[in-house]
Amino acid sequence: MTPRWKFWLIGGLLIAVLAAAIYFPILRRRVKRAAKLQQQSEEQARRELTQPIVINPGDPRVKTKLFWASDTIDSTLVPVTVELPLSNDPVLRSKQVLNTLLAGPVDAELRTLPPDALLLAFYLLPDGTAIADFSEALATSIPSGIVSEQLAVNSITRTLEANVPQVQRLKILIHGQEVETLPDIWIWRKHLSSTRSRLNRRRSPRQRNPAGTNRRRQRRIRRLLRLPDR
C-alpha cells in the first residue's frame, strides 16, 4: 500500500468517525422521540377503545339505580336513583350504567370504584352471562381489605342487576385475564332465590319465612354464646 492510499484511508476513517459523532446524538434523540410517540399512541388507542359510551339523547330517559357507598351506615351500599337516557340494547345499556358508576357520585368519598378504573369491554352471552373487562386499576387501586373489595364488586353486580334484566351472571376480567382474588362468576341473588324457591316449595311456610329464619339464627347465636333469650 502506497503512502497516498494510507492518507486516503485514514482521511476516510476520520470523516466516518466525525459523521458518527454528529449522527449518533441525533439518532438517539429520534429513537427517544419514537418511543414516546409509540407510548402516546398506545395510550391514545386505549382511550379511543374505552371512550365513554355516547349517550343518545333520543333514548328513553329511565330511572337508573346506581349503587354507591352509604354515607350513614359504614361499609354498606345504597341505591341512588338518577334519570339517564339508556339504550334498549342490553350490551350498550350495561356499558352506559357501568361507565356512569365508574364516573362516581357527586361526593367522591362515596365512590366504590377507583377513579382511574376503566371499562375496556363488555360482552353478553346468550345464556345471560356477562363478561366485563376492566383496566388494571380496578384490581390495584381498591383499598386493601375484604370490605372494600366486596363493596366494589357488589356495586357493579347490583347496579347491573337493577338496570339490565337480561344479565343474569357476571364474570369480571382485568385486562382480559381472570383474577385469582375475584370469584369465577357472580350469580345474581334473584337467580339463586329462584333456585331456592323451587327447593322451598317442599318446605313448610315457617321454614320459608325469612324473618323467622333470622330470628332463629339470632336465637342460635345467643344460645351458643349462653346469653338469655330476648
Add this chain to the structure above:
Amino acid sequence: MVSPSQAPSQTQQPAAGTPPAASPPATSPQGGVAGSGGSAFGAQAQQAGLNIVVLDPAHGGTDPGARGTGGIRESEIVLDLVIQVRRALELQGFQVVQTRQGNENPSFDDRSATANAQRGAVFVTLHISSTGLPGTARVYVNSDLPPVADSNGLIPWDRAQAPFLGLSRAFGDVVQGYLTQRFKGSPDAAQTASVRQLRTTAAPAIAVEISSVTVEDRADLDRMAPGVADAIARGAAAFKPSYVVPNTRGALP
C-alpha cells in the same frame, strides 16, 4: 379435586411449641381416632370431631397487604396476632396449624391445601382492613357457591367450600357474636363475601378482619389482639359440638 373426608398423604404437623397437655392425645391429623379400630375405607361410619384449627395470617413476603400511613403493614400485624390466637386456642385444647410461620407468602392454593390435609379442622384466615370503623372486627364466610357435582365423592377444588357453607356460617356467627361483645360497632352476625382463601377450603372456614391500618398508633391494633384471640378460641370451643365429621370416604358434612 379434593376429598372432604380423606386426608391426603401430605399433612402439616402442628408447629413446635404446642404444649403436650393441650393437644388431644388420641387424635391424629390424618383422621379418625387413633386406636379406635376405625378405618377411613371401612363401611362403618366413624365420627370425628373438631380438634384442629388452621390459622392463616394473610399476605406476607412480597405482599404486605393493607398499609397504613404510619408504616403499619397488615402482613406483620396478622403474624403477631396469630401468636395470641394460637395460645388462646391451645388453652381450649385445640391443635393449631399455621399456613405460614414467618414472612413468606404461600399461594392461596397452598394455604387451602394445608387446611384440606387435616381432618376435623376449621380454617380461620386473619386480615386487617384499610377501611371501616377502627376498633371493630368482622367475620366473613364465603358467598354462595354453585352446587357441587358429587358423582364420585370428590369436590372440585375451586368449589371446595360449597358443602361447608352452612357450617362456616354457624362457626362465623358464633365468633362474630363474641367479637361483637368485645368490640362495639361490629356487626351482629357473620357477613358473606368472596374471599379467595375460603373458596378452596374443604372445612368450615371463616375470615376475621379487623379495622383498620388507618389507626395512627399500632398499639391500637395490638390492644385488640387479646380480645380477637379470645373470641376465636371461645367461638371454636362453642362450635365444636356442632361439627361432626363423618369418617366414611367421600361423605360430606
